Each structure stands twice: as C-alpha cells, then as structure tokens.
Amino acid sequence: MTTTKTKAAKSKSEKAKKPKKSGELATVKGGKITPGGTEAKAAKRKATKSKAKRKTVKKKDKPKKEVFTAKTADRQILYQHAVQSPEEDVKFLARVYRSKRGKVAKHLREDFCGTALVCSHWVQRGEEYTAEGFDICPDTVGWGVEHNFEPIGDAASRVKLHIKDVREKSAKKPDVRTAQNFSYFIFKQRAELLDYVRRAYKDLAKDGVFIMDIYGGPDSMMEMKEERDIEEGFTYVWDQVAYWPATGEYKAHIHFEFEDGTEMKRAFTYDWRLWGLTELIDILKEAGFPEVETFWEGTDSDGESGNGIYRKSRRGENCEAWVTYVVGYK
Numbered sequence: 001m002t003t004t005k006t007k008a009a010k011s012k013s014e015k016a017k018k019p020k021k022s023g024e025l026a027t028v029k030g031g032k033i034t035p036g037g038t039e040a041k042a043a044k045r046k047a048t049k050s051k052a053k054r055k056t057v058k059k060k061d062k063p064k065k066e067v068f069t070a071k072t073a074d075r076q077i078l079y080q081h082a083v084q085s086p087e088e089d090v091k092f093l094a095r096v097y098r099s100k101r102g103k104v105a106k107h108l109r110e111d112f113c114g115t116a117l118v119c120s121h122w123v124q125r126g127e128e129y130t131a132e133g134f135d136i137c138p139d140t141v142g143w144g145v146e147h148n149f150e151p152i153g154d155a156a157s158r159v160k161l162h163i164k165d166v167r168e169k170s171a172k173k174p175d176v177r178t179a180q181n182f183s184y185f186i187f188k189q190r191a192e193l194l195d196y197v198r199r200a201y202k203d204l205a206k207d208g209v210f211i212m213d214i215y216g217g218p219d220s221m222m223e224m225k226e227e228r229d230i231e232e233g234f235t236y237v238w239d240q241v242a243y244w245p246a247t248g249e250y251k252a253h254i255h256f257e258f259e260d261g262t263e264m265k266r267a268f269t270y271d272w273r274l275w276g277l278t279e280l281i282d283i284l285k286e287a288g289f290p291e292v293e294t295f296w297e298g299t300d301s302d303g304e305s306g307n308g309i310y311r312k313s314r315r316g317e318n319c320e321a322w323v324t325y326v327v328g329y330k
C-alpha cells in the first residue's frame with residue numbers, strides 16, 4: 001500500500017532567540033536592498049513539513065502569542081512558520097557532508113535564498129562557519145536582513161547576500177551548496193537546468209556537495225489542495241491548480257487562512273516545471289557529479305506520515321507524495 005509523506009517531512013524547530021547586538025550585518029552584494037519590502041516575486045512552499053516544535057519555554061516566560069489576520073500578517077513570517085525548517089535543514093546539510101567526507105563543512109551557499117533563513121542558522125553554528133545566499137529579489141533579501149540577520153548580531157557579518165542569479169559564481173567556493181523548496185523548478189527547459197547544475201558543480205570546493213530537494217509522487221500531479229494547521233495560529237493551504245503532463249508545467253499557490261475567518265489568497269504563486277527524480281539524477285550525472293545519492297524520509301508511528309528523519313536509499317519508497325533530497329558529490 002502506498003503512503004503519503006506530505007504531513008511531517010522535515011520537522012520545524014524552535015527559533016534562535018538571540019538578543020539583538022550591535023555589529024555588522026550580513027553584507028549584501030550586487031544590488032540595493034529595501035528592508036521590509038513586500039513585493040517579493042515568489043517564495044516557496046513545502047507540502048510536507050511537520051509542526052513538531054520543541055517548546056521548552058516556561059509558562060510564565062511565554063511571549064504573548066501573535067494573533068494573525070489577513071490584514072495585519074506579514075506573508076514572509078507566515079511562509080517561514082509554515083514552510084521552512086532551518087534548524088533541521090542545517091543539521092541535515094552538515095551531516096551529509098560529514099558522513100561522506102569525514103570532515104566538517106564550513107562554507108555554505110544557499111541558492112534561491114529568499115529571506116536567507118538557512119544561511120542565518122548555518123552561521124550560528126560557530127565562528128568558523130560562513131555562508132553566501134543568492135537571490136534576484138532585493139525586497140525579499142532585504143526583509144531577511146531585517147528579520148533574520150539583525151537579531152543574530154555578530155554572526156550576521158559572516159554572511160554575504162548577493163542580489164544575483166543563482167548561475168553566478170560564489171565569492172568563495174562552497175563546501176555545501178543547497179537549493180531548497182524546489183526553487184530550481186523555475187528552469188523549464190532541460191538545457192537550462194543542466195546549465196545551472198553544471199555551474200554548481202564547477203563552483204563547488206574540492207569535496208563539495210550539492211543538495212537539492214524534490215517533490216514527487218502521484219499526488220504531486222493532481223489538481224488538489226492540501227491544508228495544514230500551523231501551530232502559530234493560522235492555516236497553510238498548498239493549492240495545486242494545474243499540471244500538464246506533456247510539458248511538466250505546473251502551477252500552484254500558497255494561501256493563508258486565519259482564525260478570525262479572513263484569508264490571504266495567493267500569498268505566493270509558482271509557475272514551474274515538475275521535474276522527475278530520475279530526470280534530475282541524470283542531469284546531475286551529466287553535469288559531472290560522479291556520485292549521486294537520494295535520501296528518503298522514514299515513516300511515523302501512524303504508519304502513514306513521514307517522521308522527519310532522512311536516510312539514504314538507492315530505490316526510494318513509492319508514496320502518494322514525497323519530498324526527497326538528491327545529493328551530488330563532487
């Protein structure tokens with residue numbers, strides 16, 4: 001029997017609550033930043049992340065819960081709560097590199113970084129950790145500088161954010177490069193995706209690894225909606241509106257619904273090609289990666305949903321919907 005692993009893939013984790021310090025902020029390269037801007041082109045979704053936050057805050061210290069409504073909510077905040085799991089992500093990225101190479105990855109590159117939440121968590125691992133983020137949308141990156149880097153103080157100075165296309169070169173060759181939440185689905189032609197992956201291969205440091213995620217399974221091709229209640233007090237809706245099998249073209253929206261009955265419709269819209277896993281593996285190999293592995297999520301005790309733990313598997317698992325990591329080793 002097939003199972004669905006779209007409910008609890010990567011578990012979300014508690015945010016770092018570091019005090020605001022004076023200090024240099026993340027450096028932004030290649031464009032002007034408008035902090036707090038709202039007109040980001042697109043952001044991301046993940047049909048799969050669980051709400052397994054570990055809350056250890058004592059009752060009396062608990063900050064007052066923010067009440068979200070369509071009128072007052074910031075869509076980037078909603079996105080980060082609903083879609084991203086930066087603590088789990090950086091642990092996974094570090095683990096994959098360490099277990100294959102037997103040493104510690106220090107320099108990370110986050111492609112399609114948006115608000116660069118993954119970079120911000122990576123550099124908080126320690127002083128020797130550095131990161132670069134690439135995104136073409138200055139408003140989204142500016143939002144990240146204000147909300148994800150100002151609060152982390154000096155660690156922010158170890159990040160360079162580039163308002164540049166992901167096909168551009170890094171300032172320093174990364175040990176780990178990642179493209180998450182399927183953002184590379186914006187490349188609709190095989191030649192375009194191959195060119196991007198080839199550039200990524202060349203730009204990696206010696207022993208570098210390139211970690212992408214991919215969404216698939218029969219559900220990924222259906223016109224359907226998936227709703228998920230988010231712990232912070234709103235509902236995330238992943239709305240797959242169209243899929244054309246002959247071209248792979250795929251259109252989807254993220255909507256948010258609130259406890260007061262209001263809705264934020266089409267907070268984010270995606271116009272993608274739904275790439276197949278075997279196509280992606282072939283592209284990585286053609287681009288030069290001598291070794292490619294996939295990591296699959298384990299099954300929760302309910303026997304159905306994912307448990308957020310990813311292990312290497314050669315053949316994968318046939319679920320109705322899955323999110324898998326594809327890793328190319330230089």
Ligand SMILES: C[S@@+](CC[C@H](N)C(=O)[O-])C[C@H]1O[C@@H](n2cnc3c(N)ncnc32)[C@H](O)[C@@H]1O
Binds near residue numbers: 040043112113140183
């Ligand atoms: C879906 S968001 C990803 C947000 C976040 N990194 C995540 O994983 O959830 C996709 C981002 O890719 C950016 N983007 C789209 N095309 C790009 C390109 N060719 N080069 C760099 N960034 C691009 C958009 O501006 C947007 O911020």
